Amino acid sequence: MLRMNYRRPLVATTLGLAISIAATSAWAQFRKPEDAIKYRQGAMFVMGNHFARIGAMVNDKVPFDAATVQADAAIVASLARLPFAGFIAGTDKGDTKAEVEIWTEPEKFRAAAQAMQDKLAQLNAAAKTGNREQIKQAFGAAGESCKSCHDNYRKE
């Protein structure tokens, strides 16, 4: 009994600390709200760049090279989670085209983000096969998921 009582404050303090770290971590990643906006835009910019390189190949703008597609698809798939860390509370204003629905219907936004991540994982898997037709199809499906989220959550 004595031992349990002795330990309880430590458990409570550790738990309290863990909860407060979890609650503030979204903010703690960025020094100011503008940094969160730049972060998500930067992540999407890099994703868009590498995604477009794949598009150029499957649409015959540049010669198809399986190894290059694999590298680009791996980059895009691994970056796909990053933008969402930047959509923190209070960043619907400022230098951003983000629609307020991102914050007013977060479940729908999260689902759209997940759909995009799934499509990019499928593109990454297709890239590993080296099969141009499979890659082209997966690229198209992934592009649709980019577009649908932009149509719903990005201002003109």
Ligand code: ASC
């Ligand atoms: C891209 C890019 C997007 C998508 C989208 C597809 O290359 O940057 O956001 O494709 O335009 O419709």
